[in-house]
Amino acid sequence: EVEPEQVFEVLKEYYTVMAETVKKHKGTIPQFIGDEVFAVFGAQVEDADAALNAVYCGLEMLENRKRLNSKFRAILKRELNIGIGINSGVAIVGNLGSAERITYTVIGDTINTAKRIETLTQLHHNKILIGDTVPPMIEKFIETKAWDPVPVKGKAGMVNVHEVIGLKED
Numbered sequence: 001e002v003e004p005e006q007v008f009e010v011l012k013e014y015y016t017v018m019a020e021t022v023k024k025h026k027g028t029i030p031q032f033i034g035d036e037v038f039a040v041f042g043a044q045v046e047d048a049d050a051a052l053n054a055v056y057c058g059l060e061m062l063e064n065r066k067r068l069n070s071k072f073r074a075i076l077k078r079e080l081n082i083g084i085g086i087n088s089g090v091a092i093v094g095n096l097g098s099a100e101r102i103t104y105t106v107i108g109d110t111i112n113t114a115k116r117i118e119t120l121t122q123l124h125h126n127k128i129l130i131g132d133t134v135p136p137m138i139e140k141f142i143e144t145k146a147w148d149p150v151p152v153k154g155k156a157g158m159v160n161v162h163e164v165i166g167l168k169e170d
Helices: 004-024 050-076 109-122
Strands: 027-033 036-041 084-086 092-097 102-107 128-131 142-146 161-167
Touching: 004 027, 004 036, 004 050, 027 050, 027 102, 036 050, 050 084, 050 128, 050 161, 084 109, 109 128
Parallel strands: 084 128
Antiparallel strands: 027 036, 092 102, 128 161, 142 161
């Protein structure tokens, strides 16, 4: 049994490492949800390479996971698995809340779809899955593989999803 204090320490380092990675790739983290890092790219400042930066960030997060596992495997008695869902499109961005608590928020179908795509990684650990709008923006640098269309909660019909394989060889 892992003690809550130990889980807290692991999460603290996990968040620190992942937040630094997001920042390095020009992303912003509106919030942490449980053990989830919700990051956005190109939302505060328009960035033609936002989708590519998000994928580079995801690839580095998968590498960071390996380092974190080496450090925390003995404490957790299991592997840390992560899954990454990336989508690109229009979203509503702004500060939302009450006088007591205002939060930077990003909402919209693009965000919901990214989250739904991310849930597919629960069956396919340590993968980066991307929505159909992303491959054209990254295809020069990133190798992807199209999946057969899949049903996704909250979406009518099937959704086209692609798996990031890695960096393209020159």
